[in-house]
Amino acid sequence: MNNSKKNISILSITLGSGGAEKVISLLLKSLVKDYNVYLVLFYDNIHFSIPEGVNVVFLSEKGPERPFYLKTLDSIKFIFKYFKFVKRNNIIVSVSFLAFPNLINGVVSTLNKRVKTIISERGFPSDNVSSKLSLYISKIFYPIFYNRCDKLFSNSIHINNDLKNNFGIKIPMEVIYNPIEIPQKTIEPTSLNSTEKRLEIITAGTLNTRKNQVMIIRSLLEIQNNDKFTILGDGHLRAYLTEEIKSSKLENQVQLKGKVKNVNDFLLESNCFVLSSFTEGFPNALLEAMAIGLPCISTNCLSGPLELLNENDAVDIKNGEFVIAKYGLLVNNDDHVGLSKALDFYRNSPEKRVEFGKLSLQRAKEYHLDTIYTKFNQFITN
Secondary structure (H helix, E strand, O other): OOOOEEEEEEEEEEEEOHHHHHHHHHHHHHHHHHOOOOOEEEEOEEOOOOOOOOOEEEEOOOOOOOOOOHHHHHHHHHHHHHHHHHHHHOOOOOEEEEEHHHHHHHHHHHOOOOEEEEEEOOOOOOOOOOHHHHHHHHHHHHHHHHHHOOOEOOOOOHHHHHHHHHHHHOOEEOOOOOOOOOOOOOHHHHOOOOOOOOOOOEEOOOOOOOOOOHHHHHHHHHHOOOEEEEEEOOOOOOHHHHHHHHHHOOOOEEEEOOOOOOHHHHHHHEEOOOOOOOOOOOHHHHHHHHOOOOOOEEEEOOHHHHHHHOOOOOOOOOOOOOOOOOEEEEEEOOOOHHHHHHHHHHHHHHHHHHHHHHHHHHHHHHHHHHHHHHHHHHHOOO
């Protein structure tokens, strides 16, 4: 440990394969150069690599797959364990990601005035809950504990507005977008100018209701041609999507590849990326596809796509249609007809695939890790 550096802790549930965890893994690469970094995880579940020099601490020796009542008991223990950890290790800055770690940081801030507590909301709060009951509970506890912390950052203007207007959050808030590393290999835009009347479509994300991959499958039924569609990711809706593909007789066109680590290899073999989500915090998958150089289509969901693809300028999308934004195409949520027309646009206009491939590469450079980390470090130190 370098005694000349301040001690900082990053608190998260796991370092699994989610979007928040990906952001943590990237920020650690730069944080470890400036701080003595402690990565504190509820459970031992690690998907992303951890840089050398980061001290990893698990609050439980168990895995995250535990019965609800045991996880509830775990949660109570974690509050006390983390409070003691922060005090024992002279943590100067405690940064938490996601709701329950944020609530714990609120408790720590109440009991330990020496530590600066910074919380990060990663999903659109009003839509990022499993039920009306959980939304009600969030509206009770967020104002109590979030407002005890020093600062909050999210990855979308819309998230901050939602927290302020619907959850009563009053602490200073800032938007710090998700960072990416520019990939070693990217698509040469001119290679997208193919006369072949077939799209190689790809999407990536957890197979769940929120990601709504079935919308893309239904758009292929609307088109009825020979486009290929690859779905990266796994989740509880795998069986449902498998049956949907089978009943639609699309087994030869749609492939479920499961969870993969070499996502970029699959992106490089594609010529169109689609994000079909009902809701997002800030879509890493869309940004990473743009960094590869893919022309993209996204639902205009809250939050992130409008900011990425149209610099947050509002658009009016008619049902069954799409709009051409500054850096890609936007469709309404769950509108497979509008999506089918957007796919037709790219399929029938190879010169537009080239144009938007170039624009994707241009836009993605604004989110490079060095740029985003500079903003993040200034935020936590000021």
